[in-house]
Amino acid sequence: MSAWFIVAQIFGVITICFEFASYQIKNKQKYFLVNGIGSAFWAVMFIAIGMATSMSTQISLIIVALYSSTRALVFFWIFRKDSKRRRMLGKIFLGFMILVALSAGIFVIVGLPTRQVQILQSIALVFALGFVIGQYLPGKHPVRITVFFYAVMLLLTQTPLNILYAEPPLDFRWNPMGMLIEIAKMSSVIVFYVMFVNKKILLRKLGKIKQVIASQMCNVTADSDMAVLNNLESVVAKMVRMEIRAIDTSEITNIGQAQVCTQAVLNDLKVVHDLKMILERVVQRKMALKREVELNV
Numbered sequence: 001m002s003a004w005f006i007v008a009q010i011f012g013v014i015t016i017c018f019e020f021a022s023y024q025i026k027n028k029q030k031y032f033l034v035n036g037i038g039s040a041f042w043a044v045m046f047i048a049i050g051m052a053t054s055m056s057t058q059i060s061l062i063i064v065a066l067y068s069s070t071r072a073l074v075f076f077w078i079f080r081k082d083s084k085r086r087r088m089l090g091k092i093f094l095g096f097m098i099l100v101a102l103s104a105g106i107f108v109i110v111g112l113p114t115r116q117v118q119i120l121q122s123i124a125l126v127f128a129l130g131f132v133i134g135q136y137l138p139g140k141h142p143v144r145i146t147v148f149f150y151a152v153m154l155l156l157t158q159t160p161l162n163i164l165y166a167e168p169p170l171d172f173r174w175n176p177m178g179m180l181i182e183i184a185k186m187s188s189v190i191v192f193y194v195m196f197v198n199k200k201i202l203l204r205k206l207g208k209i210k211q212v213i214a215s216q217m218c219n220v221t222a223d224s225d226m227a228v229l230n231n232l233e234s235v236v237a238k239m240v241r242m243e244i245r246a247i248d249t250s251e252i253t254n255i256g257q258a259q260v261c262t263q264a265v266l267n268d269l270k271v272v273h274d275l276k277m278i279l280e281r282v283v284q285r286k287m288a289l290k291r292e293v294e295l296n297v
Contacts, residue, residue, distance in 0.1 A: 008048035012177030023188035036072030
């Protein structure tokens with residue numbers, strides 16, 4: 001194993017870190033920045049592999065990685081400011097990127113030796129184009145869904161997963177780092193949706209707890225049993241903890257979203273204040289009753 005091959009593995013590990021992190025980011029602008037940097041390290045990895053084996057076998061992969069990095073970083077610039085001009089530039093650039101990918105893909109597919117391989121690579125091209133479009137589409141789901149299936153197709157069909165040798169003996173060997181990069185993308189998407197579902201479950205539980213608290217708060221008075229109030233107090237404390245956990249700071253990108261989150265917390269604090277006032281009245285009433293008993297004695 002040459003020194004350049006070891007260097008390639010190091011850059012592969014760095015690529016994995018950036019790729020995994022990028023699909024946990026919900027902000028589109030930050031996603032493109034992290035993804036673009038990761039793709040640049042991906043290109044360097046292929047350059048190092050080319051130095052270890054043969055650069056001629058890695059040229060196409062280096063171009064693909066640089067294409068991916070350029071696309072992401074240009075989109076990062078476009079999404080930095082929301083304006084009509086930048087949206088138009090984004091659409092033009094997206095169309096250009098699709099045209100480049102489609103032209104290159106068709107050129108390669110036409111030169112493939114068998115019809116079966118051509119069909120398989122055509123399917124891979126469709127998923128690749130889907131990923132390019134999914135990156136640009138609004139929302140957090142299109143890019144993650146398309147990259148998951150794109151990574152699956154890369155695992156099944158593409159050369160980033162193996163290392164070709166141009167010098168005799170003409171052979172290839174599996175590239176574990178290339179496989180791990182694609183697996184990291186899929187794993188990141190799976191982790192994202194596990195957390196996404198957990199948050200939905202948390203919000204549903206929070207809603208039910210708020211309903212219970214609202215119902216019980218309507219019935220509590222200064223004469224309520226202290227044990228009941230203590231139990232209600234623990235439920236209210238749980239509600240506040242869950243409310244804080246449910247707030248995703250990465251989604252707070254404007255004043256309107258900040259106001260919504262702040263108002264939710266303020267509503268909880270009002271419940272806390274109201275319950276505190278009731279507890280104070282209960283304590284005062286019990287102390288007054290105790291004094292009356294002592295005076296009668």
